[in-house]
Amino acid sequence: MNFDFSDDQKFLREEARKFLSAKCTTAEVRAVLDDETMSHNEAVWQQIVEMGWLGTAIAEEHGGLGLGMLELCVIAEELGRALAPVPFASTVYFFAEALKLAGSDAQKAALLPKVADGSAIGCIAASEGPGAVEAGKLATEYKDGKLSGTKIPVTDGDIATHAVVLARDGAGVSLVLVALDQPGVTRTSIETIEPTRSHAEIVFDGAEGERLGAQGDGETLYNEVMNRAAVLLAFEQTGGASICLEMATDYAKERYAFGRPIGGNQAIKHKLAEMYVKNEVARSNAYYGAWALSTDAAELPEAAAAARIAASEAYWFASKENIQTHGGMGFTWEVDCHLYYRRAKLLAVQAGAPAVWKEKLVRALETRNAA
Structure with a gap:
């Protein structure tokens, strides 16, 4: 079994890296961080739209490129390396995947072309607050075509045009598709550790919506969307972790102390070696997840959970040790280390914290072993 990418996919990765290296430097990331009025970098976003990346895994009949999930994984890793301050993940990993998975033909025809063209x-x-999302504890309700309740935090909820909402619906829960530019929706931006990815509180007060998928299937569909998004987020995290290792290694080679590079010190060597090992474990699990995602394999739940856990651990550790390797300079605003630490902390909880995914992994393994 070959878990490597094809030559075409590797070429896509090289071209994406060249593009992002030129158009999405840390200067573009800092522009959002330094300006409280900016929710994302619109210039970078529009260039990504022009590249057609939003439609990577969307069928040609709906205006997409008609490629596949492996190509999307490749792009996700490069976006993670670049710390792209854009709503790509919310739009593509979560919203578009929910539409592809559960949308009717009419819903797909109406919205997927708009996703593809930006x-x-x-x-x-x-989410409705701290803690894991649990269907039995949801307060948001969908009744008679109207949605009422509060969701917080919602990644990119302040700039999104549409949302997929998990809500109570009769005796069960359903996914509800809602346009956010209507009177029954109130949005308030909220502060997080990572301002380059905006978040909001969204209050629904009789907002009109329509079911995405069948009534009562919300929990199952939501979990399937999370499994898909987990793999793509794992590639973003792996990309970010690899940059942290590169930054730390380069600095260890050029920073001299007592007449020798600090990379010659055993403590620094151990840091870099452990970063490398964790990154490779994360990459292996991400590749397994990519295989399961691209083939719609039965192993996707456990593969997604393993990828999510390993990538969250690797990125957090690499971003932390990158700061430590840079010493006193690593804690300063001027050095870029904190940009990756912020993103690592955010991505670790964006689709559920590692503890949630560890529980999912245990359940997935128990289910498989019991079969």
């Missing part, structure tokens, strides 16, 4: 920005709204 005229629609999507998000998923499930």
Whole structure:
């Protein structure tokens, strides 16, 4: 079994890296961080739209490129390396995947072309506060075509045009598709550790919506969307972790102390070696997840959970040790280390914290072993 990418996919990765290296430097990331009025970098976003990346895994009949999930994984890793301050993940990993998975033909025809051409920005709204999302504890309700309740935090919820909302619906829960530019929706931006990815509180007060998928299937569909998004987020995290290792290694080679590079010190060597090992474990699990995602394999739940856990651990560790390797300079605003630490902390909880995914992994393994 070959878990490597094809030559065409590797070429796509090289071209994506060249593009992002030129158009999405840390200067573009800092522009959002330094300006409280900016939710994302619009210039970078429009260039990504022009590249057609939003439609990578969307069928040609809906205006996409008609490629596949492996190509999307490749792009996700490069976006992670670049710390792209854009609503790509919310729109593509969550919103578009929910539409592809559960949308009717009419819903797909209406919205997937808008995702592909950048005229629609999507998000998923499930959380209602601290803790894991649990269907039995949801307060948001969908009744008679109207949605009422509060979701917080919602990644990119302040700039999204549409949302997929997890809500109570009769005796069960359903996914509800909602346009956010209507009177029954109130949005308030909220502060997080990572301002380059905006978040919001969304209050629904009789907002009109329509089911995405069948009534009562919300929990199952939501979990399937999370499995897909987990793999793509793992590639973003792996990309970010690899940059942290590169930054730390380069600095260890050029920073001299007591007449020798600090990379010659055993403590620094151990840091870099452990970063490398964790990164490779994360990459192996991400590749397994990519295989399961691209083939719609039965192993996707456990592969997604393993990828999510390993990538979250690797990125957090690499971003932390990158700061430590840079010493006193690593804690300063001027050095870029904190940009990766912020993103690592955010991505670790964006689709559920590692503890949630560890529980999912245990359940997936128990289910498989019991079969």
